[in-house]
Amino acid sequence: MKIPLRYDFCPKCGGKLYAETIEQQDQPRCSQCQFIFYQNPVVGVAGILLKDGKVLLGKRNNSYQGLWCLPCGYVEWKEDVEEACKREFEEETGLRVELERVYAVHSNFHNPQQHTVGIWYLMKEMGGQLAADDDLEQVDFFSYQQLPELAFPTDRKVLDQLAADGLLK
Structure with a gap:
C-alpha cells in the first residue's frame, strides 16, 4: 500500500527517510540507522448532543470551511480521550457536557495525508452558553431530514x- 511520506528525515539520527515496503505497506525507513518510522493514526474525538430529536452540528471556519460536522478535535499527548472530548466540545460550542457512553468508533480516510481514528460520544449538556468558537463559525441543531452538507x-x-437507532428524527 502506497503511503505518502510525511517527513523527510529520521527523528532518531537525522538521516534521510525513504519508502520501504514492509508487510505489503510502504513505511519510512532511515537510510542511516535503519529505524522504521511507523506512521500511526491520530486519535480524534467528537461529541453527539441531541435535543428534541435533533443533533448539534458546527459549521467549520478553517479546514473544510463552510461544511458542517459534529463538534470534534484531536486528543493531545497524555490527555485522556474522554477529557479531550469534553474539552474540544466546550472549546467549539461553549457548552460543558457529561459523557454518557461511546456511541461509535471509525477509521477516517477522508484526508490522504493523515489517517485518524475517531471516537464519537453521546453526551448530555451540563451548562454553559451555546456559541460557536475555535474551529466553528456557527452552531445549530438539525433534524435528520434537514442535515446540511457534511x-x-x-x-x-x-x-x-x-x-x-431512532435517536435522530
Missing part, C-alpha cells in the same frame, strides 16, 4: 446510525 463521511455514518 465535512466528514464518518459523521454521515454516525448520523445515519443515530437515525436508524
Whole structure:
C-alpha cells in the first residue's frame, strides 16, 4: 500500500527517510540507522448532543470551511480521550457536557495525508452558553431530514446510525 511520506528525515539520527515496503505497506525507513518510522493514526474525538430529536452540528471556519460536522478535535499527548472530548466540545460550542457512553468508533480516510481514528460520544449538556468558537463559525441543531452538507463521511455514518437507532428524527 502506497503511503505518502510525511517527513523527510529520521527523528532518531537525522538521516534521510525513504519508502520501504514492509508487510505489503510502504513505511519510512532511515537510510542511516535503519529505524522504521511507523506512521500511526491520530486519535480524534467528537461529541453527539441531541435535543428534541435533533443533533448539534458546527459549521467549520478553517479546514473544510463552510461544511458542517459534529463538534470534534484531536486528543493531545497524555490527555485522556474522554477529557479531550469534553474539552474540544466546550472549546467549539461553549457548552460543558457529561459523557454518557461511546456511541461509535471509525477509521477516517477522508484526508490522504493523515489517517485518524475517531471516537464519537453521546453526551448530555451540563451548562454553559451555546456559541460557536475555535474551529466553528456557527452552531445549530438539525433534524435528520434537514442535515446540511457534511465535512466528514464518518459523521454521515454516525448520523445515519443515530437515525436508524431512532435517536435522530
